[in-house]
Amino acid sequence: MALLLASIFRLRGTAVNVGDFVNVFTCNVIGEMTLRMRLFEENNAEAEHFRELMEDFLSTAARFRIGDFVPFLARIGFSGSLDEMKSLHKRLDEFLLRKIEGQRRLSTENDGNKDFLQILHQLKYNSAGDGRQLSESNIKGILLNMISAGTDTATRTVEWAMSELIRHPHLMNKVRDELERVVGTEERVAESHLPQLKYLQAVVTETLRLHPPTPLMLPHASPDSSREIMGHFIPPNSHVMVNVWAVARDPNAWERPLEFDPDRFVDNPVNLDGRDFRIIPFGAGRRRCPGYNLGLRMIQFALASFVHAFDWSLPSGQEPKYLDMSEKYEVSIHRKVPLTLFATPRLPTHLYKTLQ
Template identity: 40%
Template sequence: MVTLLSLWQPFSFIILIISTIFLILIYKWYSNSMLTAINNRSPPSPPKLPIIGNLHQLGLYPHRSLQTLARRHGPLMLLHLGSVPVLIVSSAELAKQIMKTHDITFSDRPKLTAFDKLLYNCKDVASAPYGEYWRQAKSIGVLHLLSSKRVQSFRVVREEETKSMVENIEKFCLSSSSVNLSQIFTKLTNDVVCRVALGRKYDDGEDGKKFKKLLGDFVELLGTFYVGDYIPQLSWLSFVNGVDAKMKKVAKEFDEFLEKVIDEHVDDYQNRVNGGHDCVGNEDYKDFTDILVHAQMENLLGVAIDRVSIKAIILDMFAAGSDTTSTALEWALTELLRHPKIMHKLQTEIRSIAGSKTFIAEDDLEAMVYLKAVIKETLRLHPPIPLLVPRASRAKVEIDGYEILPGYQVYINAWAIGRDPISWERPEEFDPDRFLRSDVDYKGHDFQLIPFGAGRRGCPGILFAMAENEIALANLVHRFDWGLPGGASVENLDIAETTGLTIHRKFPLVAVPSLYNPLC
């Protein structure tokens, strides 16, 4: 006979287990709290809750929430995200200490599940831990893939894809139809990156749709919060909500895709060799995969590079080179639509330099000073990755009088630094003219403007990204005049943001182009 006691007994055992786990977690939280209290040289820290620490204070838009907390606790804060101590940096001066003065101390990366599962156990450049492998991988990127000479060699790709974008938009002018510019920018940057990294575009037919979805899932998962990284006891949640399975699926599909790409390039290399072509040097090899496969076969790099490393380095191009560039273009045109006088000033500069030309080539860009100022101002207000890829401290160090221990994660809030009134006058205003009166640049020497980071861990692809930003934006505002659908007022243009690693517009940017004729 089933009694109430017999029903209760299994539940009482479960409750006992749960209670024991809870008490252990409380004890650990209390112990960590006591250790933090003892170390009275720690940076200021907002109050935290048991188990989750300060996770509840991040909100949907961590860059904004952290800016608010920094105003209360200071530009150097110590948060506890679950069991992990995390340093938040929100001023140019402190960013300089992290990325220049003590750069080598903060040159490591934390081990994060998304990087581990999606980037071949961190075999790429961006997420690899500091050490000999990272130095070798970065030297490959800097010297062989993203040097000034190499970026210039891809000029024809940028110009052809930008011209294709312009011709596509021209079709909408005939019917005065609106254009989804967010989609246009995504296609442009994906096509450029595919041609540069893989040798051809993957945008046609069913395979094109699959690749587009795969790339979208990949970028989205890179920015997914994996709770087990901060509260290991809750790692199981990622199995329950499907995140773990989705990461494995995307990683497997991307690996299979890259295997086919590399096989094609290896076959091409062998055909060249068998055909008697001279394969010494790599100037005839047109894309990153060509360069890497050829260098591996000929042992030209001076360091060993295996197939996994090739795939991981190529993946970095998609992780850092496509989504961020399209985001920058999206926000640049958003701000120009919101500020018609600035749009007119930019068009005047570009059209006066272009003369009767209908297409802006890269040779024309050097003289476009205001264009460069507009892009800088866009990156100041809308850095594509507002919280730079996290660093990790390798040793105990003193920052601004506070003791920072080994193993701390470090997030630099580039978004908050770009809006810091200490560094900028009228920081919330979109005012490109400020850069006509200033030498501040985004290359990692001026820490009030760090959309690409700085120091050893700064983005090596700055030249590549800016080359595409400049030629695309110049042609968009030269070839077309722009308005909003239905004659809507610019004040009604929504500027809400998405969530995630890269901050897009929440709603696609839709505008109406009208063709500009330079001969009229």
């Protein structure tokens, strides 16, 4: 985050794509954790190659394929871009296999400063003798899930939160006032500040309610036997889609459901861990997102850092109340028009320059 703030500082006076900058932060955090590798780094051919692979992966995964929903069409050739997906799988597989082979010997070293890949290797080779053991395919799949699920969703949530704060300047001022009270103006936001930023937490919760990153969540499957739930018959082996987008906008569950109002959570906070079914952006139960704590922390930290370090404004001629909030569906819900803003530094210059 420190490096990212310095990059934005150097571009002051130039319009920046907020989503792109947040994506650099989330990808590098997850990349360092999983592979000990910054996924966005200048003059690094390996990082650039993997970033392009991930962009292709997310784009391909989001496409609509009629054969997925009408199986007999897939059998007669309407399977979508199957050849493209096979080619992408091969390239991703080769990259991850190289990383696994390159770090295999590190998996048995001491416990200090291990990345996620090394921990997976330890689980693979230090099995408990019960016959269960991670395969290389398991490891590659887990790494791919970590990177794909842990980057785009957090990025889009921060971008939507910034969009709503730009549209509602009085709410931006409330967030900034809280940051000045808790953090001050002589230091940058630290993770230790986050528990005290109650209004910022309310803004993030309201953003996840109104703009859930995965509006239909991931598909679930019903058990082999049929089920009846609240009078509804669920056939066996059905794909179950949970429309969290609709639930979060249901007037029976929320007052003024289409209004962005973080104050609704100030004196009445909700838990996002799946216990309140009105708002479950991370899912619920045993299939809840395992990265819930990390994702929420990254979102809060990025949003707090952006608002605290800079004053943000739209390009000349654009009024906040008319900001285009159209949605575009990919793996997560994107803005149809990327959020482009000017950043003006708010903190003493040395807090940016010492990071360069």
